[in-house]
Amino acid sequence: MAVLWHCQEVTETRTVGAVRQGSLRELNLAVVLRRIASTTRPPSRAEIAADTGLTRATVSAVVDDLIAGRLVTEADPAPRTGAGRPARGLLLGGTGPAGLGLEVNVDYLAACVVDLTGAVRHHEVRRIDLRPLSPADALTGLVDLAGRARAAADDAGLTLAGAALAVPGLVDARGLVRLAPNLGWRDVDVPGLLAGHPALTDPVDGVPPLVVENEANLAALGELHARPGGPESFLHVSGEIGIGAGIVLDGALFRGSRGWSGELGHVPVDPGGPTCRCGARGCLETYAGQEAVLAAAGLAGADLPADTAARRLADLAGSGDPAALAALRAAGTALGVAVAGVVNLLDLDTVVLGGGYATLAQWLCPPVLAELDDRVLTSGWSPVTVRPAALGAESAAVGGAGSVVRRIIARPSGWLSRPQ
Amino acid sequence: MAVLWHCQEVTETRTVGAVRQGSLRELNLAVVLRRIASTTRPPSRAEIAADTGLTRATVSAVVDDLIAGRLVTEADPAPRTGAGRPARGLLLGGTGPAGLGLEVNVDYLAACVVDLTGAVRHHEVRRIDLRPLSPADALTGLVDLAGRARAAADDAGLTLAGAALAVPGLVDARGLVRLAPNLGWRDVDVPGLLAGHPALTDPVDGVPPLVVENEANLAALGELHARPGGPESFLHVSGEIGIGAGIVLDGALFRGSRGWSGELGHVPVDPGGPTCRCGARGCLETYAGQEAVLAAAGLAGADLPADTAARRLADLAGSGDPAALAALRAAGTALGVAVAGVVNLLDLDTVVLGGGYATLAQWLCPPVLAELDDRVLTSGWSPVTVRPAALGAESAAVGGAGSVVRRIIARPSGWLSRPQ
DNA sequence: GCCATTTAATTCAACCACTGAACAAATTGC
DNA sequence: GCAATTTGTTCAGTGGTTGAATTAAATGGC
Numbered sequence: 001m002a003v004l005w006h007c008q009e010v011t012e013t014r015t016v017g018a019v020r021q022g023s024l025r026e027l028n029l030a031v032v033l034r035r036i037a038s039t040t041r042p043p044s045r046a047e048i049a050a051d052t053g054l055t056r057a058t059v060s061a062v063v064d065d066l067i068a069g070r071l072v073t074e075a076d077p078a079p080r081t082g083a084g085r086p087a088r089g090l091l092l093g094g095t096g097p098a099g100l101g102l103e104v105n106v107d108y109l110a111a112c113v114v115d116l117t118g119a120v121r122h123h124e125v126r127r128i129d130l131r132p133l134s135p136a137d138a139l140t141g142l143v144d145l146a147g148r149a150r151a152a153a154d155d156a157g158l159t160l161a162g163a164a165l166a167v168p169g170l171v172d173a174r175g176l177v178r179l180a181p182n183l184g185w186r187d188v189d190v191p192g193l194l195a196g197h198p199a200l201t202d203p204v205d206g207v208p209p210l211v212v213e214n215e216a217n218l219a220a221l222g223e224l225h226a227r228p229g230g231p232e233s234f235l236h237v238s239g240e241i242g243i244g245a246g247i248v249l250d251g252a253l254f255r256g257s258r259g260w261s262g263e264l265g266h267v268p269v270d271p272g273g274p275t276c277r278c279g280a281r282g283c284l285e286t287y288a289g290q291e292a293v294l295a296a297a298g299l300a301g302a303d304l305p306a307d308t309a310a311r312r313l314a315d316l317a318g319s320g321d322p323a324a325l326a327a328l329r330a331a332g333t334a335l336g337v338a339v340a341g342v343v344n345l346l347d348l349d350t351v352v353l354g355g356g357y358a359t360l361a362q363w364l365c366p367p368v369l370a371e372l373d374d375r376v377l378t379s380g381w382s383p384v385t386v387r388p389a390a391l392g393a394e395s396a397a398v399g400g401a402g403s404v405v406r407r408i409i410a411r412p413s414g415w416l417s418r419p420q
Numbered sequence: 421m422a423v424l425w426h427c428q429e430v431t432e433t434r435t436v437g438a439v440r441q442g443s444l445r446e447l448n449l450a451v452v453l454r455r456i457a458s459t460t461r462p463p464s465r466a467e468i469a470a471d472t473g474l475t476r477a478t479v480s481a482v483v484d485d486l487i488a489g490r491l492v493t494e495a496d497p498a499p500r501t502g503a504g505r506p507a508r509g510l511l512l513g514g515t516g517p518a519g520l521g522l523e524v525n526v527d528y529l530a531a532c533v534v535d536l537t538g539a540v541r542h543h544e545v546r547r548i549d550l551r552p553l554s555p556a557d558a559l560t561g562l563v564d565l566a567g568r569a570r571a572a573a574d575d576a577g578l579t580l581a582g583a584a585l586a587v588p589g590l591v592d593a594r595g596l597v598r599l600a601p602n603l604g605w606r607d608v609d610v611p612g613l614l615a616g617h618p619a620l621t622d623p624v625d626g627v628p629p630l631v632v633e634n635e636a637n638l639a640a641l642g643e644l645h646a647r648p649g650g651p652e653s654f655l656h657v658s659g660e661i662g663i664g665a666g667i668v669l670d671g672a673l674f675r676g677s678r679g680w681s682g683e684l685g686h687v688p689v690d691p692g693g694p695t696c697r698c699g700a701r702g703c704l705e706t707y708a709g710q711e712a713v714l715a716a717a718g719l720a721g722a723d724l725p726a727d728t729a730a731r732r733l734a735d736l737a738g739s740g741d742p743a744a745l746a747a748l749r750a751a752g753t754a755l756g757v758a759v760a761g762v763v764n765l766l767d768l769d770t771v772v773l774g775g776g777y778a779t780l781a782q783w784l785c786p787p788v789l790a791e792l793d794d795r796v797l798t799s800g801w802s803p804v805t806v807r808p809a810a811l812g813a814e815s816a817a818v819g820g821a822g823s824v825v826r827r828i829i830a831r832p833s834g835w836l837s838r839p840q
Numbered sequence: 841g842c843c844a845t846t847t848a849a850t851t852c853a854a855c856c857a858c859t860g861a862a863c864a865a866a867t868t869g870c
Numbered sequence: 871g872c873a874a875t876t877t878g879t880t881c882a883g884t885g886g887t888t889g890a891a892t893t894a895a896a897t898g899g900c
Contacts, residue, residue, distance in 0.1 A: 254766075261765060
């Protein structure tokens, strides 16, 4: 009866390439696997069939392929229900492929391994000031961590299916780090430098390619990863020495045409404000960057790692220090102004404060929310949520590793047809 | 030999629902039709097969379906080439489905018909001040235009396959206009009000559903439509009484989670600036909105339609009037500040000035560019292009009609399986 | 304890759409 | 006129889904 119907079926089906015969199975593998990955309670084959509209016969055949490829396992104990033959629950395999997440940051290196279920199976952080080191030396240290991560994966029966490296800077499409100001890197060819290290290039099982990506972007994915039931679209703000943002839309990272999206630190907050090191005036970073906040709190000149600085500030603020409280309020207000612009533009309903901001969320949230309430046109209809990130400093490495397994879940045929 | 490879194959294949048997054909219809739509020179079946990777046999079968559905026709004169049997060119059909674009704005109503090829086959604008009218009366006038557009389509042998209505306000997912400040509308149920009008609801050939959408969003699509070879990602800024923006990413409109994206007018430019009618301080609209610019140019209180106001300003500026020039420079600078934030955040490389701004682009572009050069972090690597919109006031209606035909091209199976 | 009932999963013939090769069609060049 | 060449169609073959029938495994009533 609905003669007039407002439909908004944008991108219902969006396939780029041609659909050959085998693509059918390829696509249905992804459909079924996604369905299995999307819930905590293991679904049965029948349930998947009912949900997706596929036949039970097809689902069985597809699931057989997935089980053969160790992407899925059957739940041992039958989840007890009413009458009838008990369903056999299906869940993501804990022994199949896994993702390797790596991070190079100003004062630490990190590596972690995440399996298909999203569990972090290995995690190692090495504190080290990288600024005095050359990029090649820094990466040598990283290769060391990657090797141990690989060994841990092997021990656990996992096969690394890919790696993602988080870098605090602008990365181009070929993995070249164009600029990482806080590391002092410029035009560093990371894949080239890593090519000599066998642990990342040609180990067991046909090597994983390495993706190099901005740290704030991967940290945002980490948040997506850490809250399975959470929102699929949000802005993740990383407050480090600089301020980066990762934009997640419908569960996918928005990277911009060149992968350089998310430069929130240089969004103008007050066009007549102080001069930023980027040359412009009044960038957010001059108000809410680590240096500015520390200076305002009377801690100027303290050359601290990001998380130490945040913790020091939190301690001061917790003890009621007025300078620290004022500094945080000012930073929160500036952040709120910048984020209000983003929210007005993109119509997001969730903002996540990550990096150093996570530690300080208690003091930052109120002024941010106040600005959002004032400035977001649609805040009257549906308020914006602001909350601290679920993960801390490990966020980017975990997010990177998670992006590898997400890719496998999105397109399992690549893994299944790999050369054994 | 490329052992280490930076891959960024995001969303290579992204299908939401299950893939049933018939979906194969459904998807390939879209693949082939998109290929035909994407070039000016009509491709042959063989060429399509080579490009897409499908077999010539498959392409022939698919093309037969498309021709039967009047989506495609064969080019009459064989495009002469070297040896061999001459190819028969394929082009989009000029007599199949068409899109109906409608617009309700402060001082005019508009309707247009766009066919599959993108040609505007009918266009009518009716100047009328809608502010004193009730929404129902305004829509009655619109139905009138729609009826004539339908008649014109019928005469041309076209079948309207859908309609899109542009409204200068916030529209929710069900087509309810939550707020259209310049029309004085609030919570207007447009589909409900139109339901009684047969010309839009149940005419020939199983009625098209109507999509109600923000005017700035559809205007952005109009730009996409008017420049077939142009960039597929850009920010389109509509300078009217308010300032709206449409964000186009990879050829698709970005609507935000609720369709309320693009509120550029209320992005903060100077947090301590003048109070905006939205309640916040220093919104872009208080610097570059029509009212502010007219006031600064010494034309305060002139209650003009947007395009008249813009033309009046252009005349003044063209004759060297210092107040007008200063007003435009100030507006351009504020616009540049706001847009710089957007570009930093989304990594876009093209900004289109539309609506009244198109007329004034000559004076607005320089200050906008100057701010972008200063404030966009990546401007050193690849500069941002700022240019006037290709279409004028008709942009939103044409963009709406274009969105209907774009949807058909993206998913032709819906049209082909329609009840005859 | 046995059997009807119920739900889950598998098997199998049918069918749909793509595949690959062979073939027919239409033109150029010698 | 004939070989060469390229386009488009025909047709048997095949992969993968479909739908119904069948088997599997549990519950509950008597």
